[in-house]
Amino acid sequence: MRAEDDPAFPVAAARSATTVTELDESLTHCAACPRLVAWRRQKAHDDLPAYRGQTYWARPVPGFGPADAPLMITGLAPAAHGGNRTGRMFTGDRSGDVLFAALYDLGLASRPDPVSADDGMTLRGVRMSSPVRCAPPQNRPTPAERDTCRPWLARELELLAPTLRAIVVLGGFGWQALMPPLTAAGWAVPRPRPAFGHGARIALRGPADERPLDVFGCYHVSQRNVFTGLLTPRMLREVLATAAGVAGLLP
Known part of the structure; x- marks a missing residue:
């Protein structure tokens, strides 16, 4: 068995990473979940007309954005x-199209139309x-x-942690999945865990001397x-703008 195939690989590799760049590089080699490895590779061969001829990444996806960011967005x-x-x-x-357009409107993205990893987006x-x-299959990891x-x-x-001030979490499943990593990273997540809701906001006491972290639901x-109007571009921009203000990115 290769080290990357071992279920323990994420623990050891993540712990050894001393920079965000090292972490991003290590995680792209992870193959610890056989079902997900098979699925991501299978999707690269679906031969959908819209993407015919394109080479799929078909690996774990690293984070995107500066390593000293005060604001994080997760799904x-x-x-x-x-x-x-x-x-x-x-x-x-389409989800990314809506998100990047909102960030562009707020001056937080260099362009509104995400196309590829080499499109110059910052x-x-x-x-x-x-x-x-x-x-994951059906967008649901086990x-x-x-x-x-x-x-x-x-x-x-x-x-x-030294720069992070706010997180915007997209969706209830993402909200639930974020709480254990926050705890593991040293933030004090209350019990019972806070419920998700659009516009929800919680302040978490940080590790060591770090300032509290504000977590926003969207x-x-x-x-x-x-399409159904449950989330409108205006609603999205309002949550992002509030979080960006907390993070010191907007007035």
């Missing part, structure tokens, strides 16, 4: 034909990440897969939520 996992195709968080699907003070790094992947985000949070930027 649950990459999309099979989004991040799993492009190799960049929230890039290549983020100002924002880091995108995820509790699960591989695209509890075991979620827990196996946890060390990557926990270590990322530790490395960002409905997910899924096509269903946007």
Whole structure:
């Protein structure tokens, strides 16, 4: 068995990473969840007309954005034909189109139209990440897969702790999956765990001498939520703007 195939690989590799760059590189080699490995590779061969001829990333998707970001945005996992195709968080699907457009409107993204990992997109003070790094079937990782992947985000949070001031969590499943990595990274998550809701906001006491971390809930930027009006661009911008203000990125 290769080291990357061992379920213990995320724990050891994440712990040994001393920078966000090292962490991003290590996690792209992870193969600790056989079902997810098979699924992400299978999706690369679906031969969908819209993506015919494109080479899929088909590996765990690293975070995107500066390593000293005061604001983080998380969902649950990459999309099979989004991040799993492009190799960049929230890039290549309709959800990402809505999210990046809102960030661009707020001056936090350099362009509104995410296309590929080499499109020149940059983020100002924002880091995108995820509790699960591989695209799962039906967008639902198993509890075991979620827990196996946890060390990557926990270590990322530790490395960002000196600058991190706010997190926007997209969707209830992402909210639930974020709480254990926050605890593992040293933040005091209350019991019972805070309930998710659009506009929800909790302040967590930080590790060591770090300032409290504000966590914001937002409905997910899924096509269903946007098409039905459950989440409008204005609602999304309002949550992002509030969080960015807390993070010191906006007045």
